[in-house]
Amino acid sequence: xxxxxxxxxxxxxxxxxxxxxxxxxxxLGPRQDDPVxxxxxxxxxxxxxxxxxxxxxxxxLVAILFVLFDIEVVFLxxxxxxxxxxxxxxxxxxxxxxxxFVAVLLVGFGYVWKKxxxxxx
Amino acid sequence: xxxxxLLIGVKAAIFLGIWLTLVPAMVLVERRLSAFMQDxxxxxxxxxxxxxxxxxDALKFFFKEDVIPxxxxxxxxxxxxxxxxxxxxxxxxxxxLTEPFGFSLFGQDIHxxxxxxxxxxxxxxxxxxxxxxxxxxxxGGWASNNxxxxxxxxxxxxxxxxxxxxxxxxxxxxxxxxxSLSIFDIIQMQIFNGETGKLxxxxxxSGWLIFHQPLAALIFxxxxxxxxxxxxxxxxxxxxxxxxxxxxEYGSMKFAAFFMAExxxxxxxxxxIIALFLGGWSTLFFxxxxxxxxxxFKIFVQFSVFMTKLIVVLFFFVVVRWTLPRFRYDQLMNLxxxxxxxxxxxxxxxxxVVIGFMSVS
Numbered sequence: 256x257x258x259x260x261x262x263x264x265x266x267x268x269x270x271x272x273x274x275x276x277x278x279x280x281x282x283l284g285p286r287q288d289d290p291v292x293x294x295x296x297x298x299x300x301x302x303x304x305x306x307x308x309x310x311x312x313x314x315x316l317v318a319i320l321f322v323l324f325d326i327e328v329v330f331l332x333x334x335x336x337x338x339x340x341x342x343x344x345x346x347x348x349x350x351x352x353x354x355x356f357v358a359v360l361l362v363g364f365g366y367v368w369k370k371x372x373x374x375x376x
Numbered sequence: 377x378x379x380x381x382l383l384i385g386v387k388a389a390i391f392l393g394i395w396l397t398l399v400p401a402m403v404l405v406e407r408r409l410s411a412f413m414q415d416x417x418x419x420x421x422x423x424x425x426x427x428x429x430x431x432x433d434a435l436k437f438f439f440k441e442d443v444i445p446x447x448x449x450x451x452x453x454x455x456x457x458x459x460x461x462x463x464x465x466x467x468x469x470x471x472x473l474t475e476p477f478g479f480s481l482f483g484q485d486i487h488x489x490x491x492x493x494x495x496x497x498x499x500x501x502x503x504x505x506x507x508x509x510x511x512x513x514x515x516g517g518w519a520s521n522n523x524x525x526x527x528x529x530x531x532x533x534x535x536x537x538x539x540x541x542x543x544x545x546x547x548x549x550x551x552x553x554x555x556s557l558s559i560f561d562i563i564q565m566q567i568f569n570g571e572t573g574k575l576x577x578x579x580x581x582s583g584w585l586i587f588h589q590p591l592a593a594l595i596f597x598x599x600x601x602x603x604x605x606x607x608x609x610x611x612x613x614x615x616x617x618x619x620x621x622x623x624x625e626y627g628s629m630k631f632a633a634f635f636m637a638e639x640x641x642x643x644x645x646x647x648x649i650i651a652l653f654l655g656g657w658s659t660l661f662f663x664x665x666x667x668x669x670x671x672x673f674k675i676f677v678q679f680s681v682f683m684t685k686l687i688v689v690l691f692f693f694v695v696v697r698w699t700l701p702r703f704r705y706d707q708l709m710n711l712x713x714x715x716x717x718x719x720x721x722x723x724x725x726x727x728x729v730v731i732g733f734m735s736v737s
Contacts, residue, residue, distance in 0.1 A: 261384045261493035262469055262501075268388055269465035273458035273633065280629030284441040293445045295522055296624055308523055314530050317709070321537040324717070328544040331724070332500060332557070335548045338728065339555040342735050350732050357721065364717075373713045375706035 316372055327360050387492045388469075394683075395468060398690070399639040400430030406694050413698045433632075440628040445521075448625060452519035457626065457633035460512025463505045464640035470498045471647045472560045474657055474678040477671050490679070491560065498559040499547055502648060503540070506603065509637065510536050513622050516634070520625035528621025531611050531705065536603055538712035543599035545720035546592040549727040550585055550652050559648075563656030567663050570655070584655040591723045593653040595716050600645035602712070604638060606693060608700040611708060646689040650682065654689075657682045 295302045334353050341349050367373060404419070404426065411418025419426040444450060472491035479486055495501055510533050517529015554562040562585075570583030586593040602609040613621030620626075623634045650656060657678035659666055666677050703711070 258493060258495050260380075261387070262466065262495065264381075264384050265388060265466045265469045265492060266462070268392070269462040270458070272465060273461045276461070276629050276633060277454065277458060280438050280440070281442045283438050284628055285439075286441060292443065293447075295445065295447050296619070297523065298619065307521075308526065310527065310530055314534050317534045317538060320713075321541065324541050325537070325544065328541055328548065331545075331548055332551065335551040335724075336555060336557055338552050339731060339735060342732060347732060350728050353728070354725065357725070361721075368714070373709065375709045 313375060320367065320372065324360070324364070327357075330356075383486065383488070384492070387490075391468060391492055392465070394473075395465075395640060395643055398643045398686070399636055400434070402639050402642065402690055402694075403433070403635075404430050405691070406697070409691075409694050410698050413695075437629045437632040442630070443627045445625055447521045449519040449521060452515050453625075454630075456512050456516035456519055457630045457637075458512075459515055460509050460637040461633045461640075463508040463512075464637040464644070467502050467505045467641070468644045468647060469493045470495055470501050470559060471644070471651060472563065472656070473682050474675045477675050479671075490675070494558070494560065496556075496558055498557050499551065499562075499648075499652075500557055502559075502644070503544060503547075506641065506644070507536075507540060509641065512634075512637065516626070517622040520622070522625050524619045524624045525622050528613060528618045528624070531618075532605060532613075532622055535605070535609060535611065535708060535712070538709060539599040539602035539609075539716070542595050542712060542716035542720050543603065545717070545724060546596040546599060547652060548720075549589055549592045549724050552724070552727050552731060553585065553588065559651045559656075563651055563658065566655045567658045570658060570660070570663055582655070582660055583658065584653065584660070586653040589653070589723070589727070591719060592727075593649075595720050595723070596653065597649055599716070600649060601693070601696070602708075604642045604645055606638075606642065607697040608703050609708060610702060611705055642693055643686070643690065646686055646693065647682075649689055650685045654685055 297303070331353065334349075338349060407429070408418040408420075408426065419429040422428045422432045444453065469492035472489065472494075474490040476487060476489040476491075479488065513532045513536070514529050517525045517527075517532070520526070520529075550562060551557060554565045556562065556565075566583040566585055568583065569588075605613065613623070618624070623631055626634065659677070659681055666674055669677065
């Protein structure tokens with residue numbers, strides 16, 4: 256695990272940098288509050304309604320699909336890394352196992368596509 | 377142990393130095409180059425040819441008023457710039473810039489790897505940490521409590537996660553050829569292939585994976601554009617529609633943090649493109665010659681080659697930005713899900729079959 260120590264150090268440095276930047280800019284800048292400046296920006300027009308507007312459910316759908324298919328990709332990673340070495344012992348079984356897995360997922364993907372889950376308008 | 381920690385500190389300083397030099401340099405190059413492409417002059421007043429402009433910009437950002445509007449969700453609003461900046465400053469820690477080399481300093485033999493952390497999961501680490509950047513965008517968009525920000529944040533997050541799949545799959549075929557997740561191994565594999573590989577047994581062939589995996593390279597490069605929210609994929613901040621997108625309500629260094637993160641990710645993305653597809657520090661046909669050089673010359677050549685490639689790819693980013701028009705959102709999502717996902721998957725299958733035939737027979 257010792258090779259991960261530098262990453263921890265980098266995270267610490269990055270966090271320190273972010274905090275220093277935010278604190279410094281807070282301290283250095285002038286402070287002149289006025290109600291118009293602090294109001295919501297809507298191209299100079301008075302804000303019409305609450306900003307938490309309803310947005311397309313498609314965004315949720317994309318997020319869910321992402322979780323599904325990204326897990327698939329992550330699942331492929333160990334297979335891909337060991338593919339070359341395990342081919343010699345397992346032969347084409349190595350290929351067909353993952354082919355079937357991907358094919359099953361593609362059936363689901365085809366269903367989503369047919370249902371219009373990927374249709375943006 | 378103290379020497380190790382010192383070494384980590386030195387490496388962190390070198391890498392942060394390189395990256396945080398390239399970021400403002402890129403900002404300047406982008407402004408100047410875009411000006412030239414649009415028949416303008418661009419910033420040329422601060423210092424000769426305007427080279428001090430980025431420093432002036434940074435100082436200006438620091439001394440701007442730190443506006444925190446009343447309607448924002450204060451904690452999340454302040455967290456968002458940090459949440460996007462932190463991952464972008466960590467992702468590059470697994471990218472090697474040269475081969476490891478040994479030297480002795482004050483009687484101590486030091487094995488120096490030009491890479492902050494040599495972890496075996498290399499690429500996976502980059503993807504994992506880079507995707508954390510989405511949090512900053514979503515938080516910024518939501519906490520700003522502004523319609524433009526909300527829509528920009530949503531668009532951006534949907535776009536980034538969509539192209540992450542294509543990106544992951546494109547990298548997958550590289551991993552299959554290299555049999556390793558470590559970026560160093562992948563570069564070594566390309567150099568080795570270049571030295572030993574012969575097309576039809578006679579013609580010299582480059583080991584650069586862009587020649588072996590052109591489709592994966594294309595998908596990966598385009599996905600990097602989409603991940604960094606660069607034109608032609610800059611819908612999250614489509615000015616005509618969304619003002620500034622998720623950072624509409626941000627000012628001072630908080631805004632600059634979003635900007636820095638974007639450019640940092642761009643530099644890291646370019647470095648990743650080079651490492652995976654453009655042979656890292658490989659010099660196309662001169663690798664055997666470089667390998668025979670004295671160690672410090674070799675390291676110097678490798679470092680310069682990597683940096684040159686980095687600068688070329690970064691120029692490419694800017695030129696593309698001012699050449700291509702912006703996509704429509706439905707086109708963007710269609711391209712990501714209906715074209716790149718399938719193509720990348722197909723590429724993985726083809727790679728698997730080819731490798732299979734090459735090694736099983």
